[in-house]
Amino acid sequence: MPVETADALAMDDIGKSFGSVHALRGVSLTVRRGEIHALLGENGAGKSTLMRILDGVYPAGSYRGTVAIAGRQVALSSPHDARRAGIGYVPQEITVIDHLSVAENIFVGDLGWNWHIPRRLHARAVEFLAANRIDLDAAETVARLGPGQRHLLMIARALAANPTVLILDEPTASLVGDEVGNLFRLIRHLVAGGGCCIYISHRLHEVVELADRATVLRDGKVAARFDRGFTEDLLVEAMLGHRPQAVAAPATGVVGDEALRVERLTVPNPHRPERPLVEDLSFSVHRGEILGLAGLPGSGCCEAVDALYGRLPHTGAVAVAGHPVRLDDPRAARQAGLGLVTAERRRDGLLPNLSVAANISLACLPSVTRRGWMDRGREDALAAGYREQLSIRVPSLAASVLTLSGGNQQKVVLARALAAQPGVLFLNEPTRGVDIGAREEIHALLGVLASRGLALVVVSTDLPELLRLCHRFLVLVDGRMADAFPRAEASEARILRAAAARRMAPA
Amino acid sequence: MPTSGSGQTTEQDRGPPPHHVAPRAAGNWSGALTRLTGRPEVGALIPLVLITLVFAALSPTFLSGSSVATMLNAVAFIGIIVVGQTFLLVIGGLDLSVGSVAGLAAVVAAVLLRDFGWPVGLALPAGVAVGAVIGLANAILVVRCGIPAFIATLGMMYIARGIDYLVCNGYPIAPLPAEVRQFAEILPSGVSWALLAFITAVVAGDLVLRRTVFGRSLYAIGGNEEVARLAGIRTGLVKGSCYVLTGALAGLAGVLVMVQVNVGQPEIGAGWELDTIASVVIGGVSLFGGVGTVLGALIGLLIMQVVRSGLVSCDVSPHWQTVAVGLIMILAVGADLLRRRFRNGRT
Numbered sequence: 001m002p003v004e005t006a007d008a009l010a011m012d013d014i015g016k017s018f019g020s021v022h023a024l025r026g027v028s029l030t031v032r033r034g035e036i037h038a039l040l041g042e043n044g045a046g047k048s049t050l051m052r053i054l055d056g057v058y059p060a061g062s063y064r065g066t067v068a069i070a071g072r073q074v075a076l077s078s079p080h081d082a083r084r085a086g087i088g089y090v091p092q093e094i095t096v097i098d099h100l101s102v103a104e105n106i107f108v109g110d111l112g113w114n115w116h117i118p119r120r121l122h123a124r125a126v127e128f129l130a131a132n133r134i135d136l137d138a139a140e141t142v143a144r145l146g147p148g149q150r151h152l153l154m155i156a157r158a159l160a161a162n163p164t165v166l167i168l169d170e171p172t173a174s175l176v177g178d179e180v181g182n183l184f185r186l187i188r189h190l191v192a193g194g195g196c197c198i199y200i201s202h203r204l205h206e207v208v209e210l211a212d213r214a215t216v217l218r219d220g221k222v223a224a225r226f227d228r229g230f231t232e233d234l235l236v237e238a239m240l241g242h243r244p245q246a247v248a249a250p251a252t253g254v255v256g257d258e259a260l261r262v263e264r265l266t267v268p269n270p271h272r273p274e275r276p277l278v279e280d281l282s283f284s285v286h287r288g289e290i291l292g293l294a295g296l297p298g299s300g301c302c303e304a305v306d307a308l309y310g311r312l313p314h315t316g317a318v319a320v321a322g323h324p325v326r327l328d329d330p331r332a333a334r335q336a337g338l339g340l341v342t343a344e345r346r347r348d349g350l351l352p353n354l355s356v357a358a359n360i361s362l363a364c365l366p367s368v369t370r371r372g373w374m375d376r377g378r379e380d381a382l383a384a385g386y387r388e389q390l391s392i393r394v395p396s397l398a399a400s401v402l403t404l405s406g407g408n409q410q411k412v413v414l415a416r417a418l419a420a421q422p423g424v425l426f427l428n429e430p431t432r433g434v435d436i437g438a439r440e441e442i443h444a445l446l447g448v449l450a451s452r453g454l455a456l457v458v459v460s461t462d463l464p465e466l467l468r469l470c471h472r473f474l475v476l477v478d479g480r481m482a483d484a485f486p487r488a489e490a491s492e493a494r495i496l497r498a499a500a501a502r503r504m505a506p507a
Numbered sequence: 508m509p510t511s512g513s514g515q516t517t518e519q520d521r522g523p524p525p526h527h528v529a530p531r532a533a534g535n536w537s538g539a540l541t542r543l544t545g546r547p548e549v550g551a552l553i554p555l556v557l558i559t560l561v562f563a564a565l566s567p568t569f570l571s572g573s574s575v576a577t578m579l580n581a582v583a584f585i586g587i588i589v590v591g592q593t594f595l596l597v598i599g600g601l602d603l604s605v606g607s608v609a610g611l612a613a614v615v616a617a618v619l620l621r622d623f624g625w626p627v628g629l630a631l632p633a634g635v636a637v638g639a640v641i642g643l644a645n646a647i648l649v650v651r652c653g654i655p656a657f658i659a660t661l662g663m664m665y666i667a668r669g670i671d672y673l674v675c676n677g678y679p680i681a682p683l684p685a686e687v688r689q690f691a692e693i694l695p696s697g698v699s700w701a702l703l704a705f706i707t708a709v710v711a712g713d714l715v716l717r718r719t720v721f722g723r724s725l726y727a728i729g730g731n732e733e734v735a736r737l738a739g740i741r742t743g744l745v746k747g748s749c750y751v752l753t754g755a756l757a758g759l760a761g762v763l764v765m766v767q768v769n770v771g772q773p774e775i776g777a778g779w780e781l782d783t784i785a786s787v788v789i790g791g792v793s794l795f796g797g798v799g800t801v802l803g804a805l806i807g808l809l810i811m812q813v814v815r816s817g818l819v820s821c822d823v824s825p826h827w828q829t830v831a832v833g834l835i836m837i838l839a840v841g842a843d844l845l846r847r848r849f850r851n852g853r854t
Contacts, residue, residue: 309737334739348737351730353797362727363738365720373718416738 006071008033008196009054009165014065016049016058023049024063024220031165035196036187038207041217042239042435047200050217051167055089056082070164083109088163092170092433093346094150096142096157103138105153106160132159133189135182146297148179155186166190167198172206173432184210202435203462204232239436255471256287258322259455260308260338260424265316267300267307267479277303278314278479285424285455290446292470293459294495300479301459302343305426309333309340321423334363339422341414343429343459349413350401357383357397359412363420386415391441407438414442424455431465443469463492475499551790551806551839558810562817569820576697582812583701584609585782586805587760590712591753592783593804597716598728598746599796600656602645602753605783607667609761609776612637614671616762617680617771620687627690634762635755641667642754646747664780671773680771691766701763708756713801721745729796785832786811789839810835 009031016024024046031037041047052058053076054067060075067074069085076082082089096105103118103125125138134156136149145153151171158166168187172180187197187210201207207214214226216238224238267278278300285291293301307314310333318325325336333340342348351359360383361368368379383397390411394404401412410431417425430446431439446469450456460466466473473490475483475498483498563570588605595601616634619625625633641663648659694700716722724745727735736742757776764775790807792799814835815828 311737330737331739331741340737342737348731348733351727351734351797353730354726358723358726362723362734362740365723369720374720374723420739 006068007031008035008070009198010066010068010071011050011054012066012068014050014053014063014067016053016063022220024053027065027217027220027222029215029222031196031198033194033196034191035212036191036210037196037198038211038214039198039200039217040204040207040214040235040239041223042437045217045239046220047217048169049220051089051169051198051200054082054087054165054167055079056087083161083163086162086164088158088161088166090151090154090158090166090168090171092173094147094154096145096150096153098141098143100142101138102136102140102142102145102153102156105142106138106157108157109161128160129156132156133186134159148175148297151175152179152183155183159190163195165196165198167200169200170202170433171199172201172203180206202433204235207235208232236436255289256453258284259287259289259320260285260457261317261319261322262308263317265304265307265314265318267303267312267314276479277312278307278476281316281476281479281481283474283481283484285457287423287453287455288450289472290450290456290458290470292466292473293457293476294463294466294473295476295482295499297461298478299476299499301476302428303479304476305340305428305457305459309338309426334420334422337421337423339363339417339420339425341417341425341427341430343432345406345409345413345433350409352400352402354401355398356387356392356394356401356404356412359401360386360415360419363416367419382419383415386419390415390445405435405438407434407442410434410438410442414445418449422454424457425449426457426459428459429462430458430460431462439465463495466495467492551803551810554839555806555810555813558817559813562813562820566817566820569817573697574816574820578812578816579705580699580702581816582808583699583705584760584764585779585786586705586808587701587708587763588753588757588779588783589786589804589808590708590801591749591756592787593712593790593792593799593801594716594725594749595656595753596729596784596787596792596794597725597796597799598749599732600649600746600749601660601784601794602642602750602757603657603660603780603784604641604645604663604667605753605757605760606776606779607664607671608638608641608754608757609764609779610773611641611667611671611674611761612758613761613765613775614675614680614771614773617683617765618674620683621680621771624684627686631762631766634765635758638758638761639751639755642751642757643747645754646750649750650743650747675771675773677773679773681769683765683769683771687766688769691769699763699767701760701767704759704763709801709805716801725749726797729798731797782811785836789836791839791843807839810839 007030009029011027011029014024014027015022027046027050029039029050039047039050049058053063056076056078059077060067061077067076069087074085076085076087079089097108100108101122103122106125106128107121122138129136129138134152136152136156142150142153155168155171171183175183187199191197199207199211208231212228214230214235215222216224216226216235218239218241223241226234261284263282265278265281266276269275269277281300281304283291293304295301303312306312308318308327310327310329310331314327318327320336320338325332327333327336327338330340351362357379361379364382365374368382369375370378380397386392387394387397392404392408392411392415394408401409404412414430427446431442434442443465446456446458458466458469467490470490471487473483473485473487473495474481475495477499483494485494559570568574588609592602592605612634615637616630619630619633620627645660645663648654648663649656691700694703716725724735724740727738727740728742728745732742757779761775765771786808787799787804788794788807789810790799790803790805792804811832814831818828818831819825
């Protein structure tokens with residue numbers, strides 16, 4: 001008999017090992033009704049393992065300890081069990097069905113064996129979305145939704161099952177501006193009604209703003225528990241186990257020759273010819289300079305960078321180190337001395353089937369040959385050099401790249417781009433899904449690269465990151481430049497105001 | 508409470524010393540061992556040895572010199588194509604038209620020899636060229652037009668077989684000029700042109716796949732084509748050349764069958780498309796691309812042949828061979844999946 005006063009969720013003394021590796025040791029987590037509980041920790045601290053236990057991915061019996069939901073002890077042996085027991089898990093990766101409607105996606109787990117009647121399902125979805133104040137069109141085909149809306153849809157789908165505990169894993173990674181605020185309102189609305197939420201995020205300012213309590217994991221153990229009144233600094237200290245060292249802002253030092261000049265770059269929109277993705281964008285970057293491109297999703301930052309690396313058809317004039325170049329495909333861009341670090345490691349950053357060394361050498365294969373044959377010694381030497389330079393933590397260069405943590409995977413992608421010896425490097429979300437330690441290291445490295453004369457163009461939705469890294473900023477709105485200013489005039493507020501400016505006005 | 512092994516770096520790690528190469532001494536032995544057991548072909552080598560030993564125990568003549576030579580000559584034709592098929596599976600493609608292409612190449616070469624009086628030195632390369640041309644057609648359909656490889660090459664399988672029968676009007680092309688027999692008999696008995704071509708193809712294919720930039724590009728494309736493209740690899744060209752190469756190898760195999768049997772049989776190559784794919788898959792090459800080696804595919808091919816010949820030498824009905832091949836393929840892939848799940852479960 002569940003007791004009304006019982007905690008919504010009580011995980012007690014959980015232990016889980018993989019072979020000889022202890023992923024979790026004696027971890028306890030309680031979440032009360034009406035509470036937003038933040039679960040924090042660096043990548044590899046054990047958050048995902050703990051949540052997979054709760055989601056039934058690691059079945060009961062494969063770990064030690066007990067799980068109780070609403071006071072009743074449960075043995076979850078599959079995600080289906082977890083759903084029925086009241087766990088609503090919204091993973092970080094987008095898992096929606098593209099060719100179905102929003103309504104069908106919401107109830108996809110709950111269609112039953114009855115005839116599928118779209119009209120009824122639609123009505124049910126409209127009612128559900130309104131009741132939960134979720135701003136989605138039930139009839140829309142999911143393929144047309146942006147990443148933020150897709151994430152919202154996944155949350156709606158989880159909510160539709162009426163979960164006792166809602167788990168949100170990095171829910172704001174693909175959201176911006178208003179969407180974040182809307183999500184927070186949605187979560188608060190949910191817990192006000194007696195639900196509760198486990199909130200996992202690397203964005204600590206959000207956690208401080210939103211969460212009632214927090215549990216911090218480190219090395220598979222609970223490092224700290226916080227009630228109200230925690231600060232970002234306290235959280236960081238608990239996650240790292242020591243005070244973070246302040247990273248010196250990159251020197252706004254000597255800026256060299258012009259490395260890249262872009263004039264009137266226009267990237268047509270294949271679906272809406274009257275509204276190009278990027279329109280008449282002109283800018284230049286100098287050696288030793290880090291340029292930040294800021295804007296909401298759809299503002300054209302990513303598309304501008306993709307076009308300049310030859311991934312999208314475009315018009316306009318581009319000169320690299322003073323020489324005009326044609327960037328018809330990535331190969332041409334690479335040969336012109338451009339490099340790109342893509343935003344999504346899994347989708348277009350990593351070769352999952354190959355070793356760390358092979359991932360690093362990919363863009364400069366001819367340089368690791370001897371008389372035309374691949375030379376393992378040279379390849380390993382190249383990779384070892386970057387392992388050292390980027391502090392890539394990997395037991396062996398022959399290990400599969402998938403065994404690395406997110407931060408180390410990102411460093412591998414970065415190493416590959418650097419190994420091609422570019423003069424201009426584009427970075428799209430250089431530290432997305434990367435833990436704090438690796439993030440600091442990557443930021444420091446980018447500063448060093450700039451000081452050695454590389455020109456960098458960084459696109460990031462993470463404004464503190466941009467502000468910290470860049471010497472100069474461009475803000476894009478609807479594919480056009482809305483504002484440009486040097487570091488001295490930059491602030492989060494100025495970027496946000498510029499980025500949101502024209503959106504407000506009727507387009 | 509600070510714990511060790513949290514993977515924190517110290518600040519001095521950050522000043523990157525350019526290209527300092529760490530000394531590599533210890534740990535290479537265990538590394539080599541992991542590398543060996545981690546290789547997909549090892550999974551296939553053990554059953555090959557076991558199955559061979561079982562048949563050798565059941566039938567004393569099974570491992571005799573002549574029996575082994577017969578087996579090798581029998582796998583040679585398919586073996587030539589297996590090399591190309593391995594390349595294709597590594598890039599995530601496949602070619603179902605190889606059998607028909609072999610038949611067409613054989614018949615075209617036979618017609619050129621018999622009716623047009625071409626010398627062997629021209630007619631046989633012409634047969635190979637026919638294979639390459641059909642491979643090029645496959646390449647254009649798959650790479651340029653974006654038709655799935657399964658559909659494009661399945662269509663080509665019918666087209667090539669149809670043309671094959673049109674060229675010879677349904678009848679075997681015989682008698683061939685005496686020159687053909689003479690060409691086959693240059694070699695000492697027990698060795699065939701097909702065997703030589705097979706061994707050459709396997710050795711060259713293995714080297715290309717493991718030791719060249721081209722080979723690495725194949726793995727990159729099979730692992731993630733977009734990543735390969737971004738790294739500056741000409742993915743279309745690389746993929747296309749795999750189809751052309753496979754077509755040419757299929758043509759070569761067909762022509763060599765014709766030389767061996769001294770007749771331009773239109774049925775040459777029937778069923779080879781699935782035999783080659785089965786061999787490659789049994790040898791640990793993933794149908795999803797990015798994984799596998801020529802050596803593994805060779806082992807897969809040998810497993811199939813050992814089981815077939817072994818059953819014959821034990822007087823089992825030949826129809827059981829077909830059942831056995833099917834069973835082996837499912838078992839091999841199933842075992843590979845289990846092995847992978849086991850490995851992944853531990854990491």
